[in-house]
Amino acid sequence: MSLTICNVRFSQQEDRVVYVSGALLKQLKLTGKKRIQLKFGKEVATAAIRPLRREGKHFYMSVGLRNAMRVPKSGHVFIQSTDEDEVQIGPLIGVLTDGTQSATTPFGSRTGYVRELLKIGENKAYFFAFTPRDINWQTERVNGYFWSANGGWTRRTVPLPDVVYNRLPSRKAETSSHIASLRERFIRKNIPFFNWSFFNKSDVYKLLDGDLEGNRHLPESIANPSADKIKELLEKHQFVYYKPTAGSLGSGIYRLTYNPKRGYFARYRRGGSNVLLRFTSFNSLMRMLQGRHGPALSRYVIQQGVRLVEIDGCPIDFRFHMHKNGKNEWIAVGIGAKKAGRGSVTTHIKNGGSLMTPELALGRAFGDKADEVLEEAKKAAIRLSEAIERNYPHTLGELGLDLGIDKDGEVWMFEANAKPGRSIFKHPSLKAQGRASMEFILEHCLYLSRFRRRDA
Ligand SMILES: Nc1ncnc2c1ncn2[C@@H]1O[C@H](COP(=O)(O)OP(=O)(O)O)[C@@H](O)[C@H]1O
Ligand SMILES: [Mg+2]
Structure with a gap:
């Protein structure tokens, strides 16, 4: 096995041949070989191999071979060889997403992120984006979107990729049988x-329920609780969160509190402002919740409330953006602290919250102890990620x-997002972490597609 970066170029011959410079032949241990099996994505072809007198690591493909294999462009990518005279260029990485498919913003509001991500792969890999409609399972081809170096999107038909990074935007569409079978097909073809x-x-x-490492960071939670369970948790903790299991951005969330002398309180967001209601009986609280949500309450969870640290009298919490690296280990790559807006149930920016660096937030909440608290929180975030993955x-x-x-x-975990948003990276002090986050996506794709980086 040998891995390096090479410069892929094209030559005019029609027959299937590659011209490989001396340095590259040597590195790939192909000196004296007559034929190779060339792999690109899920495509394989046999090619004759000829030495090329040139300095550097060059790999010229004949146009006949290029067309047969659907190699989209020239430039620097990884190349590796196995002992069986197999040579692979790539990786071919597909970002699965969706959108309007207009020429300039094919992925709607996600276009900017997709573009930045593909740019990270320039001169390292074949990185493209596609939607579920762009796959042809009969021909095993994908009509992908590539970002061209001179700016602008170009469509290129390529083989099925080596790895897929799923950023499908719609929770609802993702539960469809169409998307379920799409995923199964990738797995059946051994495409991570x-x-x-x-x-x-x-x-x-x-x-995480049965996982010791994970469970210790989880507030007590019950899915689809009966009224009796809600009452029981309120009496036990005096303070609970009641939230939709498939919710996001704080919508539909209630912060419920119980005070034996004064009764029950519900805090929530309604039409852009914060509401606080008091109920003298538990039943009247439940009637309000039933009235507002009806049967949708069966998709709610109740969770022990956690007394968060505060600054300026407002609770703060944290987004830990976690990635797996090129060695398959979890890393806390970006961390944002969020301070709740006054009277708000959640810390979301759109509900009046504000974003700051964890150093600033923890410095104000914990003084000299801030560094230690942050280090412990990072370890907890890694333990939690490992625990989720394990189960x-x-x-x-x-x-x-x-x-x-x-x-x-x-440290307490409120939720884990599998398609995390990137709003924390808009903070001027978190921009470098935003870039690192995209680099880790590439790193991990190299790992999953078995193009592991060594020093070229
Ligand atoms: N059990 C809890 N204790 C204290 N605060 C909570 C709890 N659950 C949620 N929150 C607050 O509400 C916010 C939103 O909750 P979360 O579970 O992340 O739902 P969403 O999907 O709407 O983001 C959290 O970031 C936190 O500020
Ligand atoms: Mg959340």
Whole structure:
């Protein structure tokens, strides 16, 4: 096995031949060989191999071979050889997403992110984006979107990729049988596919339930609780969160509190403002919730409330953006601290929250102890990611953990997102972490597609 980076170019011959420079022949241990099996994505072809007198690591493909294999462009990519005279160029990485498919913004509001990601792969890999409609399973081809060096999107038909990074945007579409069978087909073809789908809160809580390492960071949670259970948890903790299992951005969330003398309180967001209601009886609280949501309450979870550390009298919590690296290990790549807006149930920016660096937030909450608290929180985030992965049947490469820290520095997880948003990276001090996050996607794709980086 030998791996390096080479310069792929094209020559005019019609027959299937590659011209390989001396340095590259030597590195790939192909000196004196007459034929190779060339792999690109899931495409394989036999090619004659001829030496080329040129300095550097050059790999010229005849146009006949290029067309047969659907190699989209020239430039620097990884190349590796096996002992069986197999040579592979790539990796061919597909980002699965969706959108309007207009010429300039094919992926709607996600276009900017997809473009930045593909640019990270320039001169290293064949990185493209595609939608579910762009796959032809009969011909095993994908009509991908490539970002060209001179700017602009170009369509190129390529083989099935070596690995798929799933950023399908719609929770609803993702539960369709069409998307389910698409995923199964990739798996059947041994194409690593991550992440599998959006998470539901209660599924993640259940995953961690029996896991000692994970469970210690999880507030007590019950899916689809009966009224009696809600009452029981309220009496036990005085303070609970009641939230939709498939919710996001804080919508539909209630913060419920119980005070034996004063009754029950519900805090939530309604039409852009924060509401606080008081109920003298538990039944009247339940009637309000039933009235607002009806049968949808069966898709709610109840969760012990965590007393978060505060600054300026407002609770703060954290987004830990986790990635797997090129060695398949979890790393806390980006961390944002969020301070809740006054009276808000959640820390979301759109509900009046504000974003800051974890150093600033923890410095104000913990003084000299801030560094230590942050280090412990990073370790907890890694333990949690490992625990989720350990109990999850599919491949995971990226997670957005919503973590709280209490006054004792204990770390609590509120939810794990399998398609984490990137809003924390808009903070001027977190821009470098945003770039690192994209580099880790590439790194991990190299790992999953078995193009492991060594020093070229
Ligand atoms: N059990 C809890 N204790 C304290 N705060 C919580 C709890 N659950 C949620 N929150 C607060 O509400 C926010 C949103 O909750 P989360 O579970 O992440 O739902 P969403 O999917 O809407 O983002 C959290 O970031 C945190 O600020
Ligand atoms: Mg959240």
